[in-house]
Amino acid sequence: MRAGVLAAAAMLAACASAVAPEAGAQAQVRSLGEILEQSPASDWQLVDPENTLYMDLPAGRVIIELADEYTPGHAANIRALVRAGYFDGSFILRSQDNYVVQWGRDDGDTTPMGEGQAALPPEFDRPRRGVDITRLRDPDSYAREVGFAYGFPVASNGQRTWLTHCYGMVGAGRGDTADSGSGSSLYVVIGQAPRHLDRNITTVGRVLQGMELLSVMPRGTGALGFYETPEERTTITRVRLAADVPASERINLEALRTDSATFRDVIESRRFRRESWFLDPVGHVNLCNVPLPVRVRQ
Amino acid sequence: MRAGVLAAAAMLAACASAVAPEAGAQAQVRSLGEILEQSPASDWQLVDPENTLYMDLPAGRVIIELADEYTPGHAANIRALVRAGYFDGSFILRSQDNYVVQWGRDDGDTTPMGEGQAALPPEFDRPRRGVDITRLRDPDSYAREVGFAYGFPVASNGQRTWLTHCYGMVGAGRGDTADSGSGSSLYVVIGQAPRHLDRNITTVGRVLQGMELLSVMPRGTGALGFYETPEERTTITRVRLAADVPASERINLEALRTDSATFRDVIESRRFRRESWFLDPVGHVNLCNVPLPVRVRQ
Numbered sequence: 205m206r207a208g209v210l211a212a213a214a215m216l217a218a219c220a221s222a223v224a225p226e227a228g229a230q231a232q233v234r235s236l237g238e239i240l241e242q243s244p245a246s247d248w249q250l251v252d253p254e255n256t257l258y259m260d261l262p263a264g265r266v267i268i269e270l271a272d273e274y275t276p277g278h279a280a281n282i283r284a285l286v287r288a289g290y291f292d293g294s295f296i297l298r299s300q301d302n303y304v305v306q307w308g309r310d311d312g313d314t315t316p317m318g319e320g321q322a323a324l325p326p327e328f329d330r331p332r333r334g335v336d337i338t339r340l341r342d343p344d345s346y347a348r349e350v351g352f353a354y355g356f357p358v359a360s361n362g363q364r365t366w367l368t369h370c371y372g373m374v375g376a377g378r379g380d381t382a383d384s385g386s387g388s389s390l391y392v393v394i395g396q397a398p399r400h401l402d403r404n405i406t407t408v409g410r411v412l413q414g415m416e417l418l419s420v421m422p423r424g425t426g427a428l429g430f431y432e433t434p435e436e437r438t439t440i441t442r443v444r445l446a447a448d449v450p451a452s453e454r455i456n457l458e459a460l461r462t463d464s465a466t467f468r469d470v471i472e473s474r475r476f477r478r479e480s481w482f483l484d485p486v487g488h489v490n491l492c493n494v495p496l497p498v499r500v501r502q
Numbered sequence: 503m504r505a506g507v508l509a510a511a512a513m514l515a516a517c518a519s520a521v522a523p524e525a526g527a528q529a530q531v532r533s534l535g536e537i538l539e540q541s542p543a544s545d546w547q548l549v550d551p552e553n554t555l556y557m558d559l560p561a562g563r564v565i566i567e568l569a570d571e572y573t574p575g576h577a578a579n580i581r582a583l584v585r586a587g588y589f590d591g592s593f594i595l596r597s598q599d600n601y602v603v604q605w606g607r608d609d610g611d612t613t614p615m616g617e618g619q620a621a622l623p624p625e626f627d628r629p630r631r632g633v634d635i636t637r638l639r640d641p642d643s644y645a646r647e648v649g650f651a652y653g654f655p656v657a658s659n660g661q662r663t664w665l666t667h668c669y670g671m672v673g674a675g676r677g678d679t680a681d682s683g684s685g686s687s688l689y690v691v692i693g694q695a696p697r698h699l700d701r702n703i704t705t706v707g708r709v710l711q712g713m714e715l716l717s718v719m720p721r722g723t724g725a726l727g728f729y730e731t732p733e734e735r736t737t738i739t740r741v742r743l744a745a746d747v748p749a750s751e752r753i754n755l756e757a758l759r760t761d762s763a764t765f766r767d768v769i770e771s772r773r774f775r776r777e778s779w780f781l782d783p784v785g786h787v788n789l790c791n792v793p794l795p796v797r798v799r800q
Contacts, residue, residue, distance in 0.1 A: 484701045
């Protein structure tokens with residue numbers, strides 16, 4: 205057959221039908237879509253409006269969740285900056301291929317920060333103790349233990365745990381010193397996970413919706429993907445906290461709990477690919493290849 | 503300090519100056535840029551014009567290298583299709599966020615294929631024996647052995663070796679059967695490495711230049727990122743083999759040999775981050791985070 209559109213479509217029929225059970229496989233093999241459809245409501249959790257940012261671009265809305273359990277100081281500071289209107293009229297400053305898109309304001313800019321700070325102590329990691337991590341069993345190139353906690357991808361060395369730089373994760377830019385960032389300039393990962401940034405910078409959250417608006421920003425031609433002229437920049441119309449938006453105007457997103465039985469099934473469905481397209485069921489998965497499902501609460 | 507442009511720039515000063523050697527570190531710590539600048543010419547290899555595709559889009563040129571050592575049948579078929587003009591006036595069919603951009607023609611299209619075939623036996627892997635792999639020492643989530651061969655990222659299980667789906671790698675779309683692909687529809691990885699596709703599909707090469715033109719294709723709104731209307735598609739002006747272009751019009755790219763001492767230094771420079779920005783030198787690297795340097799031969 206000519207490998208055109210239909211063949212191409214089949215290539216990624218990742219969420220499509222289950223296949224006949226193999227010898228030794230579970231009798232009930234479910235697709236990712238079926239797993240999610242059949243999940244109990246209790247396995248989903250409304251994303252806290254106090255941790256939810258609506259970032260409006262000319263092309264549409266990006267929704268970001270702040271990782272309050274890992275980086276409470278930065279989450280509080282970002283809330284303060286958002287409430288001061290600091291990001292309204294700020295810019296996409298940079299788009300570096302296979303790396304990050306970053307936004308904020310120029311150095312020397314004097315936009316009022318309200319109660320927000322321009323620099324904060326780092327929150328690169330936190331104690332492992334007390335954190336319930338849904339572990340992945342496959343090896344990881346960077347860390348002894350990887351998995352998920354509070355809805356985010358994380359790693360640990362036994363004593364400390366930290367958020368990991370997977371696709372769609374959001375971090376707070378900093379200068380050369382650990383305490384030079386604050387969340388007043390943010391970046392999002394748009395390529396292969398730059399895990400070497402883990403524990404070197406404060407990762408503050410993840411994009412829940414609208415990632416496709418950020419990932420296609422034309423790459424900047426300056427060093428590190430910075431735009432060289434103001435005309436190349438996209439202006440951020442405004443950023444608000446969902447908590448500050450009238451309830452009737454909110455988009456009530458709920459995320460699959462990463463400590464749920466459904467999420468463990470999601471992981472296994474990505475580890476063993478049972479869809480008919482897969483000739484080799486794989487049997488492995490990387491931390492940054494596990495989807496973190498989000499849906500609008502009905 | 504306010505984390506604006508300068509702070510942001512520092513965030514990724516990945517190719518910048520070396521730092522003072524630590525106790526136990528090599529006396530001579532070089533940045534990636536220095537490693538490449540100081541490399542002998544013999545560590546670089548001209549990319550074979552018979553394996554080089556010039557794919558011209560309205561926004562510019564994408565240059566792709568075919569992995570002839572791993573997938574000779576597909577490389578030969580793609581050459582034949584290119585020489586038949588099969589891709590001239592074909593389309594970007596699909597752009598799926600954090601996954602792939604795919605191009606080719608619709609099912610049922612009757613554009614002549616010349617000597618090209620519409621379906622080929624798969625080339626998912628090849629014997630490990632006889633392949634000199636520059637190994638990575640860090641663990642990998644998907645394979646027992648990973649590293650580089652003939653300028654490409656590869657994995658192996660001891661008996662067989664295969665090309666891996668890292669960012670910028672190019673593959674041949676297929677239908678549900680192993681022998682339903684041929685390279686008449688191609689895709690490129692634009693997000694986190696979908697390594698579950700390894701050994702499930704024939705990976706045929708990698709983008710050497712112009713990746714930033716493909717990665718920003720607006721995401722399609724149809725299933726799997728397919729464009730829903732013809733107007734959304736970008737037309738591929740033409741595709742030629744470098745070998746068929748007059749020598750004076752060629753872009754003579756050379757790639758750093760992955761079996762060279764310089765490349766081993768590149769790997770170590772990515773494993774241990776000595777730049778002053780890094781507070782934690784990391785000490786690990788993933789297969790898909792090692793750059794494969796390319797430059798224009800002077």
